[in-house]
Structure formats: structure tokens, C-alpha cells
Amino acid sequence: MSKAVKRLGIHSMTLCQWAVDGKVPFVWVGRERRFSSVDVENMKRGSGSATSRPRREVLYVRVSGSNGQESSLLAQEEEPRATSAGEVVKVVRDRGSGLRENRPGLNRVLAMVSDGSVSVVRVTHEDRLARFGVGWLRRLFAVYGASLEVLYPKKSGGRDELLEDFVSLVTTFAGRLYGMRSAEARERLLAETGQCAEDGGGR
Numbered sequence: 001m002s003k004a005v006k007r008l009g010i011h012s013m014t015l016c017q018w019a020v021d022g023k024v025p026f027v028w029v030g031r032e033r034r035f036s037s038v039d040v041e042n043m044k045r046g047s048g049s050a051t052s053r054p055r056r057e058v059l060y061v062r063v064s065g066s067n068g069q070e071s072s073l074l075a076q077e078e079e080p081r082a083t084s085a086g087e088v089v090k091v092v093r094d095r096g097s098g099l100r101e102n103r104p105g106l107n108r109v110l111a112m113v114s115d116g117s118v119s120v121v122r123v124t125h126e127d128r129l130a131r132f133g134v135g136w137l138r139r140l141f142a143v144y145g146a147s148l149e150v151l152y153p154k155k156s157g158g159r160d161e162l163l164e165d166f167v168s169l170v171t172t173f174a175g176r177l178y179g180m181r182s183a184e185a186r187e188r189l190l191a192e193t194g195q196c197a198e199d200g201g202g203r
Contacts, residue, residue, distance in 0.1 A: 004035040008044055018043075022149040025138040042142050055086025058118040060109050062094040062128045069095075080122040080151055089118050098131035106130075113146045124151045 005012050018024045019033055024043050026033045061076035063069040073093050081088060090112070094105030106129070112118045121141060126134045129148070138148050 001033060001035065003037075004040045007040050020153055022138075022153060023147055025135050025142075027135070028154075039139065039142070055120060056089045056118045057084055057086050057120045057122055058089055058109055058112055059091045060094070060105065060121060060123050060129060061091065062096070062098065062103075062105065064097055065095065076124050076128065079124055083151065084122075086120065098127050098129075101130075110140075113141050113144050116144065119146050120149055121146060122149045122151070126150050126154060 001012060001015065005015055008015065015024070015035075016033070019026045019035075024035065025039050026035050028034075057080075059077060059080045061073050063072050077091055077093075081091075092105045092108050094103050096103050109121055113121065121129075123129050130137060134148070141148055
């Protein structure tokens with residue numbers, strides 16, 4: 001942190017606030033925040049033009065289930081909309097696992113960032129955007145002059161974060177396995193029903 005503060009020419013408390021607000025990526029190493037020199041240099045180069053660019057926000061909300069959960073989507077939308085500090089250009093709603101890379105909603109967000117139509121992507125929690133690889137998405141956004149803001153950033157680190165990731169993986173794969181078994185059961189039931197119909201027709 002001391003090197004990042006010196007490079008940016010700001011107070012350490014300012015850098016901490018930027019980290020909490022999602023303006024600069026960081027990782028936890030024990031109880032300390034660590035910043036990439038690449039991200040610090042990108043922020044230093046972009047600091048002069050960031051204030052002149054209008055703040056245009058896209059809100060991204062996601063649920064895992066394919067059906068229902070509309071109330072959860074609305075709840076996720078309300079909080080970032082209420083704390084918006086600029087123009088909310090669009091609310092992108094997605095359905096599907098956060099482990100899936102090819103999500104229609106996520107693809108729309110990436111397209112909006114890349115064409116410059118938004119300057120800020122806002123989510124309630126990091127895992128709404130992706131279960132893994134959020135740091136890469138931050139850097140990709142930064143390439144196009146956009147930032148990611150997380151309303152409730154992660155505060156855990158080390159073992160707690162590893163355990164949380166492990167639980168996410170187990171939950172996701174357990175859900176997929178259950179879905180596969182359900183599909184197999186439906187196919188078996190349909191096959192049995194079809195066989196009965198054929199037998200009945202033959203008689």
C-alpha cells in the first residue's frame with residue numbers, strides 16, 4: 001500500500017476508500033490489501049480524464065434459477081439504484097450459475113463496456129457478477145475506461161475466502177448433478193410411458 005500511495009500521490013485512507021468503492025482492484029494477503037502495479041499505473045494514467053467522463057451506470061443483477069426468483073432480482077436492483085450517483089443507462093438481469101462464462105446478461109454488459117456506452121458497472125456482491133475471475137473483469141473494464149463498483153465488497157481473506165469458494169463449487173456441482181438425475185428420471189419415465197402405449201396399441 002505504501003508504494004501505491006506514493007505512486008498515486010494520495011493519502012492511504014483515500015486509497016482504502018477507493019478499494020472499498022471498487023475503483024481500484026486489490027487482493028487480501030492476510031489482513032493487508034495488496035495492489036497490482038499495473039492497476040496502479042492504469043489508475044494514475046486515467047485519473048486526469050476520469051473526472052471529465054460522464055458517469056453512466058449499468059446495474060447487473062443475477063439469480064441462479066431459471067424460473068421464479070423475481071423478488072430477488074428486484075431486491076438486487078433496488079439497492080444500487082437507490083445509491084446511484086449518475087445516470088442508470090440500463091439494468092441487466094441474468095439467470096444462471098455464476099460459474100458460467102457465457103451468460104447472455106454478462107455478454108450484454110461486456111458489450112456496453114467495450115463500446116463505451118457505460119463507465120460504471122454496479123453490483124451488490126462480487127459473486128453476482130461471477131463466482132471466480134472478478135479481478136480479470138475489473139482489469140478488462142479498466143482497459144475501456146470503465147470501473148466495477150461492488151455495494152458490499154468482500155472483507156474476508158485467507159482461509160475464510162477459500163472455504164467460501166469451496167462451498168460455492170460444491171453447491172453448483174451438486175445442483176448440476178441433481179438436474180442431470182432429474183432429466184434422466186424424466187427420460188426414463190417417458191420411455192416407460194411410450195413402451196406402455198406401444199404395448200397397449202399392439203393388443
